[in-house]
Amino acid sequence: MMDFIMANAPALLIAVPMLGAFALPLVGRLGDTPRNGWILAVTLITAIIAALLAWTVLTGGPVLYTFGAASSSDAIPADSGGIPIRIIFTVDAMSAFMALFAAFVGFITCLYSVASERLSSGKDGYYALMLLLLVGILGMVTTGDLFNFFVFLEINSLAGAALVAYRIDKGVSVEAALKYGFLSTLAGLMVLYAIGLLYGQYDSLNMAVIASRMSYTMLDKVALALLIAGLALKAGAVPLHFWTPDAYSMAPAAVTAFLVVASQAGLYGLFRVLFSVYGLTLNYVTVGWAVIILGVLSMVVGVTMAIPQKDVKRLMAYHAVSQSGYMLLGVGVGLVVLGDAAAMDAFGRTAMEGGIFHIVNHAMYKGLLFLTAGAIFLQTGTRNLNKMGGLGHSMKWTMLFFIIGALAIAGIPPFNGFASKLMIYESVFAFSPVIAVIAMVVSILTLASFVKVFHAIFMGPQQPKYADVIEVPRPMLVAMGALALLTILMGIFPEQIVSTVIAPAANALIDQSAYVATVFGGV
Amino acid sequence: MIAETLYTGFGAWNPIVWLVAFAVAILLAWFIQRLGEPDIPGDGESGKSYISGNDEPSPEDGHIGGSNLYWGFTDAMKGYYARVVPLHTGCLTDYVLWFLGTFALLFIFIGVL
Numbered sequence: 001m002m003d004f005i006m007a008n009a010p011a012l013l014i015a016v017p018m019l020g021a022f023a024l025p026l027v028g029r030l031g032d033t034p035r036n037g038w039i040l041a042v043t044l045i046t047a048i049i050a051a052l053l054a055w056t057v058l059t060g061g062p063v064l065y066t067f068g069a070a071s072s073s074d075a076i077p078a079d080s081g082g083i084p085i086r087i088i089f090t091v092d093a094m095s096a097f098m099a100l101f102a103a104f105v106g107f108i109t110c111l112y113s114v115a116s117e118r119l120s121s122g123k124d125g126y127y128a129l130m131l132l133l134l135v136g137i138l139g140m141v142t143t144g145d146l147f148n149f150f151v152f153l154e155i156n157s158l159a160g161a162a163l164v165a166y167r168i169d170k171g172v173s174v175e176a177a178l179k180y181g182f183l184s185t186l187a188g189l190m191v192l193y194a195i196g197l198l199y200g201q202y203d204s205l206n207m208a209v210i211a212s213r214m215s216y217t218m219l220d221k222v223a224l225a226l227l228i229a230g231l232a233l234k235a236g237a238v239p240l241h242f243w244t245p246d247a248y249s250m251a252p253a254a255v256t257a258f259l260v261v262a263s264q265a266g267l268y269g270l271f272r273v274l275f276s277v278y279g280l281t282l283n284y285v286t287v288g289w290a291v292i293i294l295g296v297l298s299m300v301v302g303v304t305m306a307i308p309q310k311d312v313k314r315l316m317a318y319h320a321v322s323q324s325g326y327m328l329l330g331v332g333v334g335l336v337v338l339g340d341a342a343a344m345d346a347f348g349r350t351a352m353e354g355g356i357f358h359i360v361n362h363a364m365y366k367g368l369l370f371l372t373a374g375a376i377f378l379q380t381g382t383r384n385l386n387k388m389g390g391l392g393h394s395m396k397w398t399m400l401f402f403i404i405g406a407l408a409i410a411g412i413p414p415f416n417g418f419a420s421k422l423m424i425y426e427s428v429f430a431f432s433p434v435i436a437v438i439a440m441v442v443s444i445l446t447l448a449s450f451v452k453v454f455h456a457i458f459m460g461p462q463q464p465k466y467a468d469v470i471e472v473p474r475p476m477l478v479a480m481g482a483l484a485l486l487t488i489l490m491g492i493f494p495e496q497i498v499s500t501v502i503a504p505a506a507n508a509l510i511d512q513s514a515y516v517a518t519v520f521g522g523v
Numbered sequence: 524m525i526a527e528t529l530y531t532g533f534g535a536w537n538p539i540v541w542l543v544a545f546a547v548a549i550l551l552a553w554f555i556q557r558l559g560e561p562d563i564p565g566d567g568e569s570g571k572s573y574i575s576g577n578d579e580p581s582p583e584d585g586h587i588g589g590s591n592l593y594w595g596f597t598d599a600m601k602g603y604y605a606r607v608v609p610l611h612t613g614c615l616t617d618y619v620l621w622f623l624g625t626f627a628l629l630f631i632f633i634g635v636l
Contacts, residue, residue: 186622225629225634240625305608346532389582422529422534426531426532430533464582491538492527494538
């Protein structure tokens with residue numbers, strides 16, 4: 001049994017949540033308790049499979065999984081002319097890292113939903129969409145096939161848009177979902193068009209094959225611009241971030257926390273295309289600077305737009321945009337020096353590790369912050385900061401979790417946000433002191449913004465209108481506590497995380513030849 | 524102890540050392556606090572808030588809302604906000620234009636430069 005799971009982990013990673021989603025309408029007929037048990041079991045099993053897969057990759061190297069082949073490592077049939085004709089999952093350290101934390105956040109958000117959505121109707125659809133969103137994310141980060149990537153991108157976008165509209169809320173959330181769905185579909189179409197351009201030239205949809213044949217023609221440049229624009233929109237980078245405040249603020253809190261990971265899957269796609277598909281063939285200095293500019297714009301516009309917000313979730317949504325900028329900045333600096341081994345060793349690798357480390361840190365603390373915002377909304381019925389106050393008297397655990405998340409996002413030691421931001425600051429300073437200073441100022445503004453939120457929500461005398469407010473149910477506290485615990489642990493033991501998970505993930509991106517060899521080595 | 528040290532290429536960060544230093548600082552602060560006078564009793568006239576002789580405001584009036592914070596920052600940056608906030612029109616067609624414009628700029632940047 002264990003051998004079967006280990007041998008088929010990439011397929012099971014998709015199959016388990018997908019079958020779980022399709023079975024939900026049947027399981028839901030049995031009642032709330034079986035449904036809750038089902039959803040938690042499915043997401044927990046998926047997280048365990050992701051952990052096993054990550055363990056296999058980190059200890060034994062990349063895993064190749066070929067669908068429909070007698071042997072999962074039989075990537076290229078003898079009579080196919082050297083082209084892998086089947087769908088192939090290529091799971092290297094970067095993919096395994098993304099899959100692991102996406103599956104974990106999937107479990108945590110479903111655990112939170114068990115309590116936060118207990119009074120809502122339509123839970124069969126809600127959980128089915130949550131599982132399909134998980135399928136989309138996991139598929140995007142594990143597949144080695146570009147068209148397959150597009151399919152999972154669409155599953156991700158459609159499930160996400162439907163979840164944003166889950167609470168009708170006088171049509172406002174439907175409007176937010178329409179914007180998210182339309183723009184995501186537009187991005188998906190551009191990605192599909194880019195894939196068509198690459199397929200037309202290289203006769204293959206497999207990323208490794210395209211990488212091995214990449215000649216960086218003008219059509220490749222058009223495809224690259226389409227891919228960057230489409231995936232940057234999915235990641236919520238400025239100036240393609242406009243959907244984020246609407247979608248993040250109107251979705252239920254658990255969905256918002258998971259949408260952050262869905263956006264990061266877009267970021268993963270961007271990095272995969274830049275490093276593994278194009279790699280050294282592209283003009284990495286020019287493209288790297290394009291990524292850095294997107295990152296700096298995201299950092300600055302995101303945080304400055306957050307400060308005047310009155311809606312706590314809109315404020316957090318702009319901070320999500322701002323934090324994505326750090327990831328783009330770190331990885332962008334690595335891309336600029338991709339062809340310069342000395343600079344890569346001096347600061348490029350650290351910048352990339354900082355950017356990638358920030359992805360998982362952001363998923364933890366921003367997920368936590370969105371869950372605390374959801375807890376407050378559930379108990380008070382408002383997201384308006386002007387109408388809150390004194391909730392620290394009655395929601396002490398939520399306040400504690402908020403403090404941990406807020407200090408982490410502001411880069412205050414010893415929380416995880418500090419460790420990744422320190423790596424980004426110091427490495428980017430060696431590259432461009434001005435950009436490093438901008439990054440630090442953005443962190444200061446982030447802290448200022450969350451001091452405002454903390455004061456507005458939790459400080460002050462207990463308000464008579466919230467005299468009956470009590471702490472949220474235990475499953476919500478457990479979910480927030482799990483993310484808070486990880487936020488602390490990843491901050492106290494950053495070197496362990498960086499050396500075991502982050503550095504191999506960065507190396508997987510940098511070493512394009514190893515990615516290509518993973519597929520061709522399976523002949 | 525060394526195993527927890529994160530090396531950034533230019534410096535190092537050891538959270539364990541930081542936590543120990545933090546704990547020592549907390550202990551020192553607690554020790555200094557212990558040297559002071561004990562707290563005044565919480566009941567009676569001496570336990571009430573003193574706000575320059577004014578009456579203590581009601582809980583509703585005593586809390587400063589979120590919008591009242593950082594008005595100085597937003598006022599100083601009003602030139603910036605006057606340009607950036609109106610870009611967020613909420614109109615889907617505008618956002619599609621932003622996408623097309625960004626793609627065009629990226630293509631010029633990547634394809635021509």
